[in-house]
Amino acid sequence: MKSRSVIHVTGAMNMGGTERMLMTLLRMKPPWKSIFLTYGTGTGTFDQEIKDLDGEIRTIPNPGSLSDHFQLFRTVKPAAVHAHTLFQSGIPLAAARAAGVPIRIAHAHTTADPSDKKGRFIYEKLMRASIALSATDYRACSSAAGNYLFAGKSFEVMPNLFDxxxxxxxxxxxxxxxxxxxxxxxxxxxxxxxxxxxxxxxxxxxxxxxxxxxxxxxxxxxxxxxxxxxxxxxxxxxxxxxxxxxxxxxxxxxxxxxxxxxxxxxxxxxxxxxxxxxxxxxxxxxxxxxxxxxxxxxxxxxxxxxxxxxxxxxxxxxxxxxxxxTDSHKGTSDPVAVPPEEVLKHYYQLYRWKGGGHEQKTADYII
The missing domain is CATH 3.40.50.2000 (Glycogen Phosphorylase B;)
Incomplete structure (x- = not known):
């Protein structure tokens, strides 16, 4: 039986934009099991709601540990690992590749790295190389975010999910x-x-x-x-x-x-x-x-x-x-957002899941 779970690598499920987007996805009750990989020991803003919605939270103390990620992925055997953590994504994606996870997604959500630690340039270069070697799919919330993280590689801009x-x-x-x-x-x-x-x-x-x-x-x-x-x-x-x-x-x-x-x-x-x-x-x-x-x-x-x-x-x-x-002319037309049901189809396609009206016919496995 094929795995029915997707692991989202998020760091912590607090109220950032990426986390709120993933909660919207979870609230839509997709057919796959959503597991959120967080780091450290703190409690996230959305932890309880995740559990209430039959999601799961897994924690690794050290975000830099390849072996901890590898052991988790070998144990859970997810169909996909979807990493949202910028350069750090290179670590879980490399571990997912070694563990035989078939779908490994790097998702860019920002256009810069605020860290000013010494040696950061070398770290970024290594992580970009790891992402390029380990990811099967490249997604971004905007063209600028994708150009920043993927540095010349082809990627797809994915509409942001919100209701x-x-x-x-x-x-x-x-x-x-x-x-x-x-x-x-x-x-x-x-x-x-x-x-x-x-x-x-x-x-x-x-x-x-x-x-x-x-x-x-x-x-x-x-x-x-x-x-x-x-x-x-x-x-x-x-x-x-x-x-x-x-x-x-x-x-x-x-x-x-x-x-x-x-x-x-x-x-x-x-x-x-x-x-x-x-x-x-x-x-x-x-x-x-x-x-x-x-x-x-x-x-x-x-x-x-x-x-x-x-x-x-x-x-x-x-x-x-x-x-x-005080601008009387503001909002003279209705804002137009991509309907969440349409964005959900992108996730069906990304995870090679049959259904949702956007399946990949060439996929040789069903999550």
């Missing part, structure tokens, strides 16, 4: 209730959703808030998510005297309601593979003000995506946020 219906506007009474709870009925609400990392540039958002505060604009910042920058951001908010204007929600499993509390969604990222939170915001009909790091694939075509270079500075960004919030 636009999840982000439709809730009853107005629910939105008003939350705005009253936070005291935001007369405030300009700026916001973000995602992991609190340097790459997402939340410090810049605080600078914007400070600029608005100096101008006497009644503005607040809603930060949805958790991450290693939380203490640093709290400290910076205190230094800028805007701490009372910032709400940190911590990690949440379903951020959809929060988009509807925002007048402008901020994404001043240093780099992005795509910017899946930008898709979610547009699906919520919330305008997005982002950096030029947002990829063309992040624009759903509804007139809700605005871009500025980071070099313009926080004062110009603050002015633009006011302009975007």
């Amino acid at each position: 636009p219906k999840q982000f439709k506007r809730p009853p107005e009474a629910e939105v008003l209730r939350l705005k009253l709870k936070y005291g935001w009925t007369d405030k300009l609400v700026l916001g973000s959703v995602g992991r609190l990392t340097k790459v997402k540039n939340h410090a810049f958002m605080l600078d914007m808030l400070s600029e608005l505060h100096k101008q006497g604009i009644k503005a607040v910042l809603l930060v949805v998510g958790d991450g290693d920058q939380l203490k640093t951001l709290r400290r910076k908010a205190e230094e800028l005297s805007v701490a009372e204007l910032v709400t940190f929600t911590g990690a949440v499993e379903d951020p959809s309601i929060y988009y509807h509390l925002m007048d402008v969604f901020l994404m001043p990222s240093l780099f992005e593979g795509l910017g899946i939170a930008a898709l979610e915001a547009q699906a919520s009909l919330t305008p997005v003000l982002g950096s030029e790091a947002l990829q063309p694939e992040a624009d759903l075509g509804g007139g809700l995506l605005y871009k500025l270079p980071l070099e313009a500075g926080s004062a110009i960004w603050a002015e633009k946020a006011i302009s975007v919030a």
